[in-house]
Amino acid sequence: MKLIKKGAEADIYLTKWNNFPAILKIRKTKRYRNLILDSKIRKHRTTKEAQTISEVKSFGIPTPIVYCVNLKKSSIIMQEIPGKTVHDLSDTKIIQLSKEIGKLVGIMHKNGIMHGDLTTSNFILYKNKVYVIDFGLSQKTIKSEDHAVDLRLIKEILNSAHAKIMVSAWKNFLSGYKSVVGPTNYAKIIHLVYEIESRGRYATVV
């Protein structure tokens, strides 16, 4: 088993499942965290991730197939998507894919799923298809405010990690998103995004 990434909350290993290459994702105990809190978080997120990854498939979101879940170890074995994360692609490619990402997020929201961790490293481009991963923070919710929190996060990431291409990438993302959720919902959610931003510390108050 080869460690391929030490993520924020889990270690990712390359392993085999029935002789197919697979990914093992383990949420290990964090020593700094209180034990009760730690086990609650790890169990909850492992369950959530396994559930949502499969559920969103039913409305057409490309995600890895879950092979096996071990709640005791807080681990999931799933299909390997051997592409590149959107975070590591070229600027022009990110701008181009932003529309597709917007559409995917729109489809999830339309079906009452909030991803909870929309960063560019949680989308993988493989064989011209964008896969969504990392559903540990996902929630079932139809509240527009929750959907707005999702959009605010990806906006924050574009604004920081991809500052140079922020304007065009965000524009494309929104146009993809709008095409799925429709203009009425779109207007409502965008308004909420601004409302959340204006609640931020030292935001310019109009």
Place this chain on the structure above:
Amino acid sequence: MIGLGVESTAHTFSCAILEKKGKRGKILSDVRKIYRPPEGEGIHPREASRHHVENSAIVLSECLQEAGVTIKDLDIISYAAGPGLGPCLRVGAVVARSLASYYNIPIYPVNHAIGHIELGKLLTGAKNPLVLLVSGGHTMLLAFLNKQWRVFGETLDITLGQLLDQFGRSIGFASPCGKNIESLASSTSNYVLLPYSVKGNDVSFSGLLSATKSIVPKSKADACFSLQETAFAMISEVVERALSFTGKKELLIVGGVAANKRLSEMLQDVCKRHTCKFFIAPQKYAGDCGSQICWTGLLESQVKKGVSLENTFVTQSWRLDSVKVDY
């Protein structure tokens, strides 16, 4: 080059004198007077600014004396122009403007939050860190990219400092309450589950505050312990997320809450996991002080001339990610 920095954004009125030689900076003096509200109460902006007015002359002359310089030796004057409490900010600005215009010294408005980061970098030697700024006014994760500090995560409502202070005041402590909460928390290890709210790289503390208040009747100590464990675990998690996302190999903690031992213990563990260097601003200079303002002004003076008196603004809302950094 010798500079004077004036800090007056919240409860601290401070003047500091630093000398800059090339890239190196030396603190010649840093004098502070801190406004203390009565127990169970927060900062009253009018009372705080009155405190600043009454103490400004003493602080200024002590700081000159300690550094062994006179006003005429000063090459530049900088003041904290925001973000902060309006009445307090104005006191510092008036002091800086008076000196600058009477003695004809270039004047620089400085962003207080940038000051925390720059002084932290100077004193720890961190080169390209992910910065965790935790104080009464800020809870933010920042990394420098393309001439600006970019926000990789922040609080969506109140700050970590506010969380601790507002909770501490509700059980009768005087602000700042961090120390009292920490010592009461260390008397127990009985954890009560509280709401844990991490949204991607962002955190939200308001629900945690209400929930912690509701468990106080059972045990104050348990409440303090559980509050710290929950809030610091949230912070540690978003730090981990930002570290793994940005791939930074240094973490720098600045701001008043950096003084908390449990928090820095947890973050040290995070750093170990990510083989990342851990830097923390020395306790004396983690909180608000004139040095942070002075040093940032000195850095700015490398690339900019001072501003004219008409442009010596103060502003309560001034996000640090809107500041262009050219030095």
